Amino acid sequence: MTEASQPRPSRGRRTRERGQGQRAKRANLRLSEAEHAALEAAATRCRQTLAGYVTDAALTAARSELPIDAQEACGRLFGMEAALARLHVRLVRRHPRRTGPLFL
Numbered sequence: 001m002t003e004a005s006q007p008r009p010s011r012g013r014r015t016r017e018r019g020q021g022q023r024a025k026r027a028n029l030r031l032s033e034a035e036h037a038a039l040e041a042a043a044t045r046c047r048q049t050l051a052g053y054v055t056d057a058a059l060t061a062a063r064s065e066l067p068i069d070a071q072e073a074c075g076r077l078f079g080m081e082a083a084l085a086r087l088h089v090r091l092v093r094r095h096p097r098r099t100g101p102l103f104l
Contacts, residue, residue, distance in 0.1 A: 029054070 031039065043053035046068070060067050066074065 039054060040050055043050045046053055048056070057067070
């Protein structure tokens with residue numbers, strides 16, 4: 001099969017909510033080659049187009065929200081905190097009279 005006859009890859013599902021309609025405003029950016037490459041790589045990792053990734057990042061910053069990767073990191077940290085709390089409870093049950101830190 002030649003390059004010209006290969007089918008184009010299908011695009012991912014739209015992430016905008018139904019009924020949101022077309023966006024009427026446009027913002028133009030000027031980026032260096034390094035900035036463009038970094039944003040393109042990040043968009044590819046998130047399985048988004050460059051425009052969609054930049055839009056999501058800008059709106060996340062404007063709304064003072066946490067980015068998706070930070071939300072996932074927070075979730076993992078809270079899970080680790082809960083696991084440490086369970087471990088502490090088990091250690092206290094095994095050694096009820098011990099005073100001071102249990103992890104030394």
